[in-house]
Amino acid sequence: MENIIEVKHLSYRYGKEQRPALNDVSFDVHRGEWLAIVGHNGSGKSTLAKSLDGLLPFTEGTVTVDGLELSPATVWQVREKIGMIFQNPDNQFVGATVEDDVAFGLENRQVTREDMIPRVKAAIEEVGMHDFAQREPSSLSGGQKQRVALAGIVAITPSILILDEATSMLDPLGRHDMLELVSKLRRDQKLTVISITHDIDEAANADRILVIDDGQLVQEASPAEIFALGEKLVDLGLDLPFTAKLKAALKKRGIEPPTNYQTMAEMEEWLWQSLSNT
Template identity: 60%
Template sequence: MKPIIEIDHISFKYQEDQAVSALNDISFSINQGEWVAIIGHNGSGKSTLAKTINGLILPSEGKVTVGGLELNEANVWDIRKKIGMVFQNPDNQFVGSTVEDDVAFGLENQGVPREEMVKRVNNALEKVRMSEFKTKEPARLSGGQKQRVAIAGVVALSPDVIILDEATSMLDPKGRLEVISTIQQLKEEKNLTVISITHDIDEAANANRVLVMKAGELVQEGTPEEIFSAGEKLVAMGLDLPFPEKLKIELTDLGIDVPATYMSEEGMVNWLWTSVLNK
């Protein structure tokens, strides 16, 4: 299978005389339908990398290919049609006076006929479970609801790739769960490729693969099991640990033997129930 995204030895500096590159010789690929989480501390380069993939900035060196198209000034708009971005603050994305107007905005810019536009807006709102709010003002929604509307605006455009750029960082736990469950459902239904730029380690644990950034470099990649089982190494890089790994440390301090392998939250609950609480 040919990757939908190929990053080939890209580097980037915000200023030519800048001593340190924001991105330094990064290479990786992403397959269609894959969920990839990119994690790293502030200033690690992960958001700059997302902007490079979407063509918001062009790399100083190297090559970015999306859906078989090499990123350059000639085809940047064709590439952006393949990629939808959901940003940290949904309020910054709203332009319509109602939810349905806002979801329709991108379709209007693309010149989609009205009959098709109405159909796609209604379908997108149904997908994110926000149909009953379509005549409401976006400002009156909760944080999680606003972010689901922002996702609907992207889904209506039918992209091949969705990039979540810290899209859950301003939400409470309930809002985060709403957004992640929505993305998981859409991914399965449409075989979407998802790139999650996040500080939320528990969000990253839902991905198929995790890329770890540090000081503009890609320092590690692997499955969540491979990345998060390295515990102390992540902490040394200024990153957090998923809740199950934190709990394992606490249980070890209490003298309880815990599995050495990485466990998801579901796996931790099952282990606690069968191996600890039932004893």
């Protein structure tokens, strides 16, 4: 499979800190995949995301994005390819209205007005915010704000979308809608998605999961393999899926469920089989 991002031996140290925030991290991102990066607060996940976009000048290693090696000379070309959404929706607005905000990226790229108007309109339509085009961003809910931020990214048509805990401040409904929207954008815009998250549902959407701990890449696996770790998931900075919690509670009561990863449906089937055989 073709790699859209290649990271080799990446290290980064903040200021005078003794411990590196990133320590010799290497991995690839395949074109078109959804890659989740998980880990504790402070594990280095966000540092990693910022390194990919040239927001942090890493000290060692190389990052290659879509064939371009990241350097001060190429950073602006690389940023053309990457759209990033951060955790706090309030920290990423510049425009007085939703439309203005979405147009900001295009203005920076000196897109002509004739070209800009339809692109802004289309991007706002794409995220389902057309009724809010003239609204002030501050009057929107958290989930709506993240939609607008996504529209700003759609407008500049990058090939990679990075979500840095972008759903962690949303309510459950907002989180669910946002993940559906990202799935749709990924399909429609042929995006590669990298999501940095603690949310088990968000990680479950991914094709692959990377686990970062203490600045190092400690594991790379499919969601099913990762979720099979059960109670160890908490050490990885992820929430426990409900089935893992239930298994632990059953074990405490002397009932030994099958050890491999089980979905809710499999768990239900197993319990039903076990208890109805009377």
